[in-house]
Amino acid sequence: MSSHQDQFDDAMFDYSTGEYAVAISKLQAILAEDPDHFDARLGVAMSHYRLGDYPTAIAEGHRAEKLKPNEQLVHTNLSLFYMKSGDKQTAEKHGLQARIASWKGNMAAPGTEPAPEEDADLRMAQPKAQAFKLPEKFPDMPWKKNTRPGGDQH
Numbered sequence: 001m002s003s004h005q006d007q008f009d010d011a012m013f014d015y016s017t018g019e020y021a022v023a024i025s026k027l028q029a030i031l032a033e034d035p036d037h038f039d040a041r042l043g044v045a046m047s048h049y050r051l052g053d054y055p056t057a058i059a060e061g062h063r064a065e066k067l068k069p070n071e072q073l074v075h076t077n078l079s080l081f082y083m084k085s086g087d088k089q090t091a092e093k094h095g096l097q098a099r100i101a102s103w104k105g106n107m108a109a110p111g112t113e114p115a116p117e118e119d120a121d122l123r124m125a126q127p128k129a130q131a132f133k134l135p136e137k138f139p140d141m142p143w144k145k146n147t148r149p150g151g152d153q154h
Contacts, residue, residue: 004030008040020047038067045077054085072101 011026024047030040045060061078068074075098082091 004034004037004040008037008043011040011043015043015047015050018050020050023047036067038064038071041067042073042077045081049077049081049084054081057081058085070101070104072098072105074098075101 007026007030011023011030014020014023014026024044027040027044027047030037031044034040041060041064045057045064048054048060049057058078058081061074061081064071065074065078075094079091079094079098082088082094
């Protein structure tokens with residue numbers, strides 16, 4: 001099983017450098033041996049999405065959904081794929097399912113979303129998912145203090 005992990009890491013490296021077609025072929029090789037490899041299935045869907053092939057991304061997303069129907073990331077991705085392909089209604093349905101899955105998953109009160117930093121790479125679509133409702137003003141970023149152009153520091 002560890003060889004698949006290496007193959008998967010290798011494919012995700014290609015994904016992270018924008019080599020989506022290469023990533024897809026490596027992920028498909030994993031899936032040929034292990035059709036139920038959830039992360040590989042999700043990676044294929046995300047790679048097709050990045051290539052702009054939304055119908056294939058959606059089809060692969062639904063295959064991942066069959067493997068883990070209550071996985072938040074599946075629905076987050078499907079919501080994103082449907083949104084991009086112009087099917088807002090289905091996108092919202094999966095957006096809702098993603099929220100329900102996240103409440104079930106962490107049993108925190110709705111609206112108190114945990115922010116696991118170390119997971120950031122695994123939840124590839126996570127930052128994108130929030131794109132529907134960004135706040136008007138972003139909260140203060142303390143690390144940006146004293147870096148205003150024009151040198152108006154006191």
